[in-house]
Amino acid sequence: MPSNSNLAPLFEPVRLGALELKNRIVMAPLTRSRSSDLAVPPTFAADYYAQRASAGLIITEATQISYDAMGYSRTPGAHTDAQLKIWASVADAVHAKGGKIVMQLWHVGRIASRLNTGVARDVVAPSAIAAPGKMYTDAKGMVDHDVPRALETHEIAAIAKDFASAARNAIDAGFDGVEIHSANGYLLHQFLSSNVNQRTDQYGGSVENRVRMPLEVVEAVIGAVPRERVGLRVSPGHVFNGIEETDLEALYGHYLPCLESYGLAYLHVMRPTSNTMALDPVTMARGLFKGSLIAAANYDADSGAALLKSGGADAIAFGRAYIANPDLVERLKVGAPLNTPHEATFYTPGEKGYTDYPSLAA
Template sequence: MNLFTPVTLGLLSLENRILMAPLTRMRAGDDGVPGPLAAEYYAQRASAGLIISEATQISPLGKGYPATPGIYSDSQVAAWRTVTDAVHARGGKIVLQLWHVGRISHSSLHPDEGLPVAPSAIQPAGKVYTASWSLAEYETPRALTLEEIGQLKADYVHAAHQAKAAGFDGVELHAANGYLLDQFLQDRTNQRTDAYGGSIANRCKLVLEILEAIIPVWGSGRVGIRLSPYGTFNDIADSDPKALFAHLINALNRFNLSYLHLIEPRATTAGGSDQLVADAPRTGQMFRSLFTGKVVLAGGFDQASAEKAIADGEADAIAFGRLFIANPDLPKRFELKAPLNPYQRPTFYGGNEKGYTDYPAL
């Protein structure tokens, strides 16, 4: 087995094991409609075994950065349909990553909805981009009520239906990187005393309930989930991450998901730095044996380390981020051992075609 061996993730039959990781690019309109270049950008990368879309908010309150796309309105669905059509026309497959940022937001990004929400009213450390692209201190979020948690689950179900209408091949539940679902999982951010807080089982409850709610929309073979054990991005942490994620991953087995997507914690900054943490835990090694389905790993891989992870049985596929930004034909370059275009970090977020659709193919 190598990166070019076909693989089946649930009901998704992939021609190779080189996946495009979800990559926030902040090029949508203020209304959350994907920008006019999005279809070209994704179609250029359709040779990936599977594209996982950029994180896409399920509701206005789920937005945490300027110019990120949504999936809750009809105009957003129509724009995403041009993307999926373009990818399918090139023979590719694409799933939508469902996202709610929780406390990693600012009220200027959703003025009608007010303060950001979270499991508990705990202010994150650091600064946030406001609607005007200026930096501000994070606000202290409002803790979600039980009634609002019910509405949140309904928002995920609506978004799952919308993703189907937009022509995606499946969905990935974003429960990583310190965003809302990760905030419920980890005890730095979840200090609730009701059924969604306290014990590990209670803190895992929301993620499992949302999976139970969206699987009937898609079927379990077209639903994946992304987790980031030991990650520190967005001021997230847990007092016992090994026990927490072992419990959650064991609980996921009953769903027969398409895949489990794990971010290696050596890449703790989620795209904010080129430095990898040398002595970080290896989630592929720690948790692979607990999951009965297919595992995707991401986080600072190159071709050699990706091939090794697959050969060693740590992963069934590898997701690449920065390399796919700069190399739209990454699988061909890997196959031919061709030189890689260097990526230009200043163009990652916001802007136009520069650093987005203008990287050359071979």
């Protein structure tokens, strides 16, 4: 029993598809930019994730399905032997400490600079429209996003296939499942969007057309790995990376029931930093998707436990708190104070600000 009984719902076990969680506290996906130019995670990623194994579920940092899917500096992939060897050590280390871990799979689409990839590659998106704003590169500091090339219709199936083979790679490396990244303005979200997607083929225009590519990705992934081990993350109303969803209620009103029909392990809903929606996205999603739901963004233990108690979600994901508190579960259980995350080391290479946050035991 936790020292504060109001928090009890956080510590109850729950089943999300085939994933049996020992508690309802989830480590949110967190890009930490510690990998090599060839997107190989560092060996000490195993320590970082194993330190956090008391979470009911760990969702890894967003991980590329191919070099073309890479946009930022030093983010990892799941498509070469060298990458997968490290990922296998991560899965082993988390399992050895009794944890569960799924890999978040992404393609950044237009949120990219070629300077950030160690191999020649293309920047592709639904349409040839550059994202606003700038991004960081190790080579030249802040630069404009590259102008993407619009994907040819026939190329879309190859991307879905890359998602499927990365999912297979994750399961073969010992992961408990995968999470498809359909949030935060990256490729799947770009297809969903009413402004970034200006296509005139069967992947653009109507809501039914704009959800087609993300649904084809889901279909490819569940053709490669068990659907009860596949989750998907959305961020309705998150105006990030230049995304607009002018017909948001119609869009998610169609997308989420389609997703429900696949029998996935869970839907993961990230709330926007500033909510521009009339309806809270977690409440909206609970009404449109009858499967298991993880809610994320700006929850603390009290608001997360209250949401679980009201039946509004099945688990709560914590992001920044997990950067700084490897033993978040134990701290919440005894009511111990939380360490403060240091933003300056969120995305810097090396172990500093990564594996060196103290646990209570230390």
